[in-house]
Amino acid sequence: MAIISLFIHTYLFILGAALGSFFNVVGLRVPQNQSIVSPGSSCPVCGHRIKPLELVPIFSYIVQKGKCKSCKTSISPIYPVMELITAILFTTSPLMAGWSKELAIAWTLISLCMIVSVSDLAYMIIPDKVLLFFLPLVLIERLFFIPLDPWYDALIGLFAGAFIPFVIILISRGGMGGGDMKLLAVLGVLLGWKLVLLAFFLATVIGTLAGVFGMLLGKVKRGKPFPFGPFLVIGALLAYFFGSSLIQWYTGTFFTY
The missing domain is CATH 1.20.120 (Four Helix Bundle (Hemerythrin (Met), subunit A))
Incomplete structure (x- = not known):
């Protein structure tokens, strides 16, 4: 049971982080009347098209030390912070709201x-x-x-x-x-x-x-x-x-x- 619980909560953490990344896109694009689907994410400074491996929630920000892989411009910490908060909230919700x-x-x-x-x-x-x-x-x-x-x-x-x-x-x-x-x-x-x-x-x-x-x-x-x-x-x-x-x-x- 402990292993199953660990698996479920790990899955919820990953799901929450992924959704947190998507919520960042929605929150930043919708007020600008931009599509949330296309174009793909890119660096606002150099225009570098961000590759899938650079979009892994939380992890990519840490590996890249919070900077664009191309021009080394600092990336706003709002991205990983929102991803982490969403992941934590999705993971802990069953503990507080129940299954x-x-x-x-x-x-x-x-x-x-x-x-x-x-x-x-x-x-x-x-x-x-x-x-x-x-x-x-x-x-x-x-x-x-x-x-x-x-x-x-x-x-x-x-x-x-x-x-x-x-x-x-x-x-x-x-x-x-x-x-x-x-x-x-x-x-x-x-x-x-x-x-x-x-x-x-x-x-x-x-x-x-x-x-x-x-x-x-x-x-x-x-x-x-x-x-x-x-x-x-x-x-x-x-x-x-x-x-x-x-x-x-x-x-x-x-x-x-």
């Missing part, structure tokens, strides 16, 4: 989160095309195959996820982007209203701390926007995998009578 139909939701959530993170980090854009692809998918999953309890919690989550950032956008006149609002709406379908509110709260706390720390280091300037999507992603993943435990701990700690 059940819910695992499909976990992998869908991870896929969405990785793509929008790449797009937002690269261009400060969360593409509508990506969200419009995932919205019907998550609605079908949550309403017909892996419903929440009650089933309409997914629909409440959709509106709850959109409502709060919509109010913030109106009040602050641009304090959040429309992409963040639409992302939260899609996340609301996956998480339900309680967990999407928790996800937003966690994203706000983590984002605020990161912003303050960035200003102390001189990396973030006051009044200058920075991508909030990755923090929403972190909040959503924490809420999905640990949200019920966090809510139970919070209510048990502060609302005991």
Whole structure:
């Protein structure tokens, strides 16, 4: 059994890394209205067409020491980082979500989160095309195959996820982007209203701390926007995998009578 478990989790790690590489392509090309199929990957500096052996997730970056094989230009670490994070999340999901139909939701959530993170980090854009692809998918999953309890919690989550950032956008006149609002709406379908509110709260706390720390280091300037999507992603993943435990701990700690 241990050998079988090792084989399965090794397979999931490799699958996750390969998908992470694909999510990089989607996240970088879709906002630029480029095909995710062709042309093949190439160095943006010298135009070197990257060969299959140079595209092995994580491994190729390490072997090439993070540089283009042709012109030696540094390759952005976002590629191997996203591949590694996706691989880890795909591998550990069964341990947290269990071997059940819910695992499909976990992998869908991870896929969405990785793509929008790449797009937002690269261009400060969360593409509508990506969200419009995932919205019907998550609605079908949550309403017909892996419903929440009650089933309409997914629909409440959709509106709850959109409502709060919509109010913030109106009040602050641009304090959040429309992409963040639409992302939260899609996340609301996956998480339900309680967990999407928790996800937003966690994203706000983590984002605020990161912003303050960035200003102390001189990396973030006051009044200058920075991508909030990755923090929403972190909040959503924490809420999905640990949200019920966090809510139970919070209510048990502060609302005991």
